[in-house]
Amino acid sequence: MRHRLVGWFCVVTTFCAVAVAQSPFAPKVTGPLSKRVVAYQIDAKYDPPAHSVEATETLTYHNLTGQALDTFPFHLYLNAFQPQSTWIHEAHRDGNFRSSNLAHWKPEDYGSNVVSSFEVEGMGDLTNQMKFVSPDDGNPNDKTVFQVKLPRPVALGQDVVFHIKFKATFPEVIARTGYKRTFLLAGQWFPKVGVWWHGQWNCHQFHALTEFFADFGTFDVKVTLPKDYVIGASGVQVSDQDNGNGTKTVGFHGEDIHDFAWTADPNFKVVNETFNGSVGSVRIRLLTYDSHKQSWDPYIYCMTNTMKRFDDWYGPYPYAQITVVDPPHGAMEAGGMEYPTFITGDSGWYIPPGVHFIDLVTEHEFGHQYWYGMVATNEFENAWLDEGLNSYTEAKVLDNMYGENTSVINWLGGQLGEPEVQRLQYLGSPDFDPLARHSYQDASMSSYGAISYGKTASMLLTLEKVVGEETMKNAMHVYFMRYRFTHPTSEDFVNTVSEVAGQDLSWYWNQAVYGSQVMDYEVQRADSTPLKWWDENLKEKKGETEYETQVILHRKGDFVFPVDAVVKFDDGSMTREHWDGKERWVRYVYRKKAQVESVAIDPDYRVTMDRDYLNNSRVTDEQHGATHKLATYWTFVAQFLAQLLSWLA
Amino acid sequence: MADERKGIIAAGFSLLWRRQGVLWWVFIVSLILGGLGALPATINIGHALNHSLAGQQLTTRFDLGMYIELLRLPDVNITRYDPAVEVSVFLFFLFTLFVTGGILETYRQDRRLNTGEFFSASGAFFWRFVRLLLLSIVPFVIVGLIYQGLSKLADHVGDRAIADQVGIFSSLGAVIIFMLLALWVRLWFDLAQVRAVVQNERGMWRNLWNSWRITWHAGIYWKYVAIALVAWVTLGIGVVLWANVPSSSTPLIFLVLELIIFAQLATRLWQLASAMTWYQRYAETLVVVQPIIETVPPPVEVIETPVVTDLPPAGAGPELPPADA
Numbered sequence: 001m002r003h004r005l006v007g008w009f010c011v012v013t014t015f016c017a018v019a020v021a022q023s024p025f026a027p028k029v030t031g032p033l034s035k036r037v038v039a040y041q042i043d044a045k046y047d048p049p050a051h052s053v054e055a056t057e058t059l060t061y062h063n064l065t066g067q068a069l070d071t072f073p074f075h076l077y078l079n080a081f082q083p084q085s086t087w088i089h090e091a092h093r094d095g096n097f098r099s100s101n102l103a104h105w106k107p108e109d110y111g112s113n114v115v116s117s118f119e120v121e122g123m124g125d126l127t128n129q130m131k132f133v134s135p136d137d138g139n140p141n142d143k144t145v146f147q148v149k150l151p152r153p154v155a156l157g158q159d160v161v162f163h164i165k166f167k168a169t170f171p172e173v174i175a176r177t178g179y180k181r182t183f184l185l186a187g188q189w190f191p192k193v194g195v196w197w198h199g200q201w202n203c204h205q206f207h208a209l210t211e212f213f214a215d216f217g218t219f220d221v222k223v224t225l226p227k228d229y230v231i232g233a234s235g236v237q238v239s240d241q242d243n244g245n246g247t248k249t250v251g252f253h254g255e256d257i258h259d260f261a262w263t264a265d266p267n268f269k270v271v272n273e274t275f276n277g278s279v280g281s282v283r284i285r286l287l288t289y290d291s292h293k294q295s296w297d298p299y300i301y302c303m304t305n306t307m308k309r310f311d312d313w314y315g316p317y318p319y320a321q322i323t324v325v326d327p328p329h330g331a332m333e334a335g336g337m338e339y340p341t342f343i344t345g346d347s348g349w350y351i352p353p354g355v356h357f358i359d360l361v362t363e364h365e366f367g368h369q370y371w372y373g374m375v376a377t378n379e380f381e382n383a384w385l386d387e388g389l390n391s392y393t394e395a396k397v398l399d400n401m402y403g404e405n406t407s408v409i410n411w412l413g414g415q416l417g418e419p420e421v422q423r424l425q426y427l428g429s430p431d432f433d434p435l436a437r438h439s440y441q442d443a444s445m446s447s448y449g450a451i452s453y454g455k456t457a458s459m460l461l462t463l464e465k466v467v468g469e470e471t472m473k474n475a476m477h478v479y480f481m482r483y484r485f486t487h488p489t490s491e492d493f494v495n496t497v498s499e500v501a502g503q504d505l506s507w508y509w510n511q512a513v514y515g516s517q518v519m520d521y522e523v524q525r526a527d528s529t530p531l532k533w534w535d536e537n538l539k540e541k542k543g544e545t546e547y548e549t550q551v552i553l554h555r556k557g558d559f560v561f562p563v564d565a566v567v568k569f570d571d572g573s574m575t576r577e578h579w580d581g582k583e584r585w586v587r588y589v590y591r592k593k594a595q596v597e598s599v600a601i602d603p604d605y606r607v608t609m610d611r612d613y614l615n616n617s618r619v620t621d622e623q624h625g626a627t628h629k630l631a632t633y634w635t636f637v638a639q640f641l642a643q644l645l646s647w648l649a
Numbered sequence: 650m651a652d653e654r655k656g657i658i659a660a661g662f663s664l665l666w667r668r669q670g671v672l673w674w675v676f677i678v679s680l681i682l683g684g685l686g687a688l689p690a691t692i693n694i695g696h697a698l699n700h701s702l703a704g705q706q707l708t709t710r711f712d713l714g715m716y717i718e719l720l721r722l723p724d725v726n727i728t729r730y731d732p733a734v735e736v737s738v739f740l741f742f743l744f745t746l747f748v749t750g751g752i753l754e755t756y757r758q759d760r761r762l763n764t765g766e767f768f769s770a771s772g773a774f775f776w777r778f779v780r781l782l783l784l785s786i787v788p789f790v791i792v793g794l795i796y797q798g799l800s801k802l803a804d805h806v807g808d809r810a811i812a813d814q815v816g817i818f819s820s821l822g823a824v825i826i827f828m829l830l831a832l833w834v835r836l837w838f839d840l841a842q843v844r845a846v847v848q849n850e851r852g853m854w855r856n857l858w859n860s861w862r863i864t865w866h867a868g869i870y871w872k873y874v875a876i877a878l879v880a881w882v883t884l885g886i887g888v889v890l891w892a893n894v895p896s897s898s899t900p901l902i903f904l905v906l907e908l909i910i911f912a913q914l915a916t917r918l919w920q921l922a923s924a925m926t927w928y929q930r931y932a933e934t935l936v937v938v939q940p941i942i943e944t945v946p947p948p949v950e951v952i953e954t955p956v957v958t959d960l961p962p963a964g965a966g967p968e969l970p971p972a973d974a
Contacts, residue, residue, distance in 0.1 A: 181809065267811050291812035329813035349813040405712065412892045413711050420714030427721065600702050613718060617702035626704030627695040629899045630716075634687035636906040638734045639679050642686075642741035643913050647835070648789070649746035649782060 022238045024255045024341075027280030029318040033256040034485035037062050038217030042190055046225040046264065051179045052169040057190055059162040063154045065196040070153035072162075073133065073203035074146055077188035080206035081111035081171045084141035086134065090208035094445040111171035111178065115146070115191060121161040123151050136205045136440065144206040145194075164191050173333040176344065180331035182229075183265040187339060192259070197378070197487060204380040207440040209448045212372060212379040212386070214258040216485055224249040225264055232287045232323045233262035234342040256318075256485060257340035258376055263287060263325050273300045275307045279316040282307065288326035288347075295347035295358055299324060302359040302401075306366050309397045313473055314370060315480045322369065324362065336361045338368030354411035356402055360418070364394050374484040382490050383439035383448070384513075388456020389493075393476065395419045395457055419461055423608045426454030430611060435459075435513045436490055458608040459512040462519075462561070465606050466508065467501040475500035511559050512609070520557035521601045522615035523565070524585065525550055528595035543571060549590040551599050555581050557611065565601045569594035596620055657872050657930070661923025664756055665915065671752050672918050676911050678744055683910075686737025693725050710896045746782060750774025752918065753846040756925040770846075777845050780853045781838055788834045795830060799823035829874065836873045837864045839921060843928045869927045873920055880916035884909060 025031060039062075044055035063069055080087035083105070118127045126148050134142045154160040168189045171178040177187040188211065194203025195215050202213060219235055227248045235254025242248050254260060271286040284303050288296060303324060307317060325344040327334040335346030343365035347358045367390040371377070377385035395418040398407035409416040429450035432443040442448040464472050475497040483492060494513060498505045511517045528547040532538050538545070553565055565577045571594035579586050590596070600617035602610065610616060655663060665672065697719060698704040706712035707719075719725055754770035755762050762770065803823045807816020841853070841860035850856040864870065887909035894901045 181811070289811070289813075291814055328811065329816060330808055349817060405710070409713060412888075413894070413896050414713045415710050416713040420712070424714060424717055427718070598702060603702070612722075613715065614697055614701045614703045614722065618700055619702060622699040623702075623704055624695070624699060625708040625899065626698045626706075627691060629708055629711075629902065630694050630698075631684075631687055631691040632899060632903045632906060634690050634734075635680070635683040636910065638686035638737050639683035639741075639910045640913075641734070642679060642682060642738040643910060643917075645738055645742045646745035647917065648785070649742055649749060649778075 022236060022253070023320055024236050024253055026277065026282055026316070026318055026320055029279050029316075031255045033318060034216035035064060036217045036256070037064055037215035038193060038258075040190070040217065040219045040221070040260065042219075042221045042260075044190075044221065044223045046184070046186075046223060046229075048182065048184070048226060048229075050169070051184065052167060053186065053189065054167050055165070055190065057162070057164040057166065059164065059191075059193060061154070061160050061162070061193060063156055063158050063160065066156060068153035068155050069160075069196070070150045071201070072148055072150070072160075073194040073201050074148075075188070075192045075194065075203060075206070076113040076115070076144055076146060077192075077206045077211065078111040078113040078168050078170070078177070079143040081109065081174060082141075082143065083110075084139075085144060085206070086137055086139045086142040087144070087175070087206045087208050089139070091445075094208070109171045109174060110169075111174075112169045113166060113189070113191065114169075115164055115166045117163070117165040118148060119163040120148075120150060121163065126150070134205055135203065136207070139205070142205050145203050147201075147203075162193075166191055173327075173331045176334055176337035178334070180328060180334070182267060183263070183328050183331055183334070185261070185263045185325065185327065185331070185334040185337075185344065187261040187337065190260070195378075195487065202378065202380075204440065207380065209442075209445060210380045210383055210440045212259070213381075213487075214376075216256055216258045216376065219254040219257060219260045220251070221254075221260055221262070222249050222251045223262060223264070226266070228266040229264045230266065230268035230270060230287065231262060231264040232268070232285060232325060232342070234260045234323070234340050236321050254341060257373070259339050261339035261342050263323075263342075263344075265328070267328070271296050271300065273304065275304050275317075277307060277311040277316055279318055282317055282319065283321045284324060285321060286324045286326065289328055291329070291349050292326055292347050294350060295326060298351075298358045299326065299345060299347070299362060302362045303366065305401050306363045306397055309400060310367070310370060310393070313396075314393070314477050315484065317369060318374075322366070336365060338365045338372055340373045341369070343368065352411050354406075355409055356398065356407065359398060359401070360394075360408060363397055364390060367393050367397070370480055370484075375480055376485070376487050377489070378487060380440050381438045382436075383452040384435040384456040385488070385490060385493055387452045388435070389460070389476070391422050391453045391457035392460040395422055395461060396473075419457070419608055422454045422457035422461075424454070426450050426458045426609070427611055428454070430455065431516045431518050434516045455512075455609075462607050462609040463497070463505075463508060463512075465602075466505070466562070467497070467503065471501050472497070507560070511561075517559035518557045518611055519559035519561055519607070519609045520555075520611045520615075521561075521563055521581070521607075522554045522556055522612070523551070523599045523601060523618040524554040525552040526567075526596050526599040526618045526620060528620075531591065543593055546591060546593050547595050549592070549596040551577075551588040551590075551596065552585055553577075553579055553588075553599075553601060554585045555583070556615075559609065561607065561609070563601050563607060564603075565599060566603045567599050568597045570597045657869065657923050657927045658875060660926045660930075661872075661876075661919055664759060664922040664926055665919045667759065668755050668761070668922070670761060671755055672911075672915055675745070675748070675752075675918070676914055679741055679910060679914065680907065682737040682741045682744070686734040689733045690725070694719065697722055697725050708897055708899070746778055747771050747775055749778055749842060749921075750846065752921060753843060753925060756922050757846055757929070774842075774845055777851065777853060778842060781841055781845075781857070784853065784857060785834065785838045788837070789831065792827065792830045792834055796823060796827035799826055828877075832873055832877055833864070833870060835920075836870055836924070837861060839924045840864055840869075840928060840932070843921075843924050844932075847925075847928060863928075863932050866932075869924065872923055872927070876916055876920050876923065879919075880913055883912035883916065887912065 039060040041058040042055055044053045046053050079085060115130060118130055119125050129148045130146045132143045132146050170184060173180045173185065177185055192214055194201045195213055223231060224247050225231060227246055231250050233252040234257055235252045237250060238253045239251035240248060267289060268287045269290055271288060273284040275282045275284055286299050311317060319341045321341060323342045326347055327344055332346065335344050337344045345358060345362040345365060351357050371390040372386045379386045398418040405417040406415050407418040408421055429447040432447040433451050435451060435456060439448060439452055442451060460472065478500050479493055479496040482496065490513060494509045528549040530538055530540060531546045531548050551567055560581050562578065562580045565579065566574060568574045573594060577588055598617060598619040602616055605613060703715055706715040748771050750773060751767040751771035800820065800823045803819035806819045810816060837860055840863060841856050844850050844856050844860055887905060891905045894905055
């Protein structure tokens, strides 16, 4: 009897587990969460030796645009990895792309998407109507966007169903897609329709640095691959069928997501963990390797702690699962990427304790589930709303997890905090492009990185000085809850923050978002002179002689921002000044029986947009401690190099 | 001598210890040149930091961000001070090349040379050592090429393996082989220097050939390897010590870093002292192999002699005259 009960219990719990596992949402969430414009059904067959996928795609597009449509553009991203594509041109123009050496680009690095058949239900075979277009740069050799004009328009509110047969050939891993040995990361691999946005199609070519903008919908994807492969994908797994011929077909289902990526490798090890959030449990599925065993715990620790903070601060993660891929060695180009409910991290066989590299990447990519995945901004045009907001929350989360100043590195005596990382990135190229410029049009890759990531993070950290840290946290929460599963713009974000702060912040946005002004404040002067300086018999005596202290603060940059300055005197007294920064300079004069000891603008280093921290303070008596320390290191380096060279003598 | 009973490594260390004045002297020159190399950067860093509270970020702890920010300043741009460091490095290299003759002569005589004797020996061997240095380029380049090949092979193997470790350890293997080969070349040329000093050898080609032959003999190479291992271990210990020194304690940091340099220099001189000891103790028996000259013996007249049955005991013989007779 007991055995029978146990048996029934097992059957019931198994049934429940399957039912829960097949739902794409966390237990307390029911869809739909978005305006579902698209429904993709893809049946793909993976050929590992050829690194290619043959697939049929059925796309149902719901015309919710408010008008009839007769032209549809599609992305064919893998064609970016062809010698004359815009992607290659841009990547080569600015040097290399991440770790890829484009000067030694080989045919195995090529990738392609070839559509062999394009049919529209009720309208027949329109393969011949496909036309490559280059809306951004007119490059006739770029084949990352094609469009089809239908024989008759799709009326408002009607559906149109596309049947597409295509072959995707993956390059050796580059730009977060492709293969390495038996590993495959299939990203940007299927024909994906553009977004009807602001009264027109928005379907940019694949650029070196921007690639995301798509409509929300549902994805049902089946992948047939060798039986020994372990596969992971966006959404949740809903089926696994042995085909009896050495292959299997694995089905995935996702709802309210706007892209679909998958990965496969027979050498994957699966590590499962559960995060219990405000809307129920979420399964963390880590696909990793035996040789990365040391990284498994850091991955899980980072994921659970990051998810908790996002859940507490910004809003719930509503999906049932998040798949985390830890790429194998040599596939660094696959690392650090985001797709809906699917991210790739980066690790190795050994990372020293105190170097939070795994966290840095993993936190960032999970953050994209919010700033890209759910709040689906247009990365081509407003990358700062995607990479930038994410870099800001990355700084907040990592600082909270590992402490300010030590959130990235706390090893061998050296310390580095995430806000400083963002700030240094910003300082690399602070004034070429405003945030508001279309990101793919930025001056260079370094400017794109400096502006989209570093400047946005620094700009929002600096804004905390004006509106307060808690207000900023609340503003991010409101922005997330208000715009999740939509496509907000820059204005939506700045208006939300202003609204939550209850302030007109246009003076700030005009400089930080729409302008390229640079901030730099300095203490130009700080000294004390006896009031009776003309008295030849004056004998200065501490605590008795009266001095006049002159302090001049100078705004060197063109970014106007209110700052605080702390003035310390040698009698231990201290005064704090607040300057609106509108004039070029300001003078403060003090008359007291003490001399000035130091003056510091922003003594806590919170105004991270200030381009030069070293001139933010001034001490009247020289302090040699830092110089001596650095001299010690420089001397050691010179000696060590000398000793190495002299080994040859 | 007591050293006769010691192994080469112990005897080498003993010699290094007895003649430690040489080591201290080399260390002080290293410190002075290092300090001079760092001086321009130090002065400019001082201009940027001495009147700023930002320096506290580098003393109370070591804020890498602030350090990078400092180096980004046009006046403190690190690349501007490379030449000063490069010159100091090159000067120390020249200095080492110059004084090696004096150091080896000190070790050969195992006594404290006065300044004149030391520099006289240094000068006497300088050009010979310059020639050796130039000749050493060839084997070092060959070793470098071997390393390149091994490194590519390691990359190839690693790239095809599933586990990262295969590539890492293959590369590490390539580095170890490279270091062992480079150490062998170093030993070869060290012995050539020792021979030049002990034998007052002037022909460097001949010297190299003789040194090449003795380098293959006996276990001096593995003794060199052992001392090199000591150098690596002391370096590792130094780094661990440095990592545990409080960031605010600059004098202690200085002390630990200089201990690292001192240990590296000491192990290098230990190798030279061991090479000298080994050479003086064994090498000549290996190299003084006279060429065998085939000669035809003169015809011997055979004379019949009576059989002597009453032989004297072994060792007995006619008494030799005194040497000065």
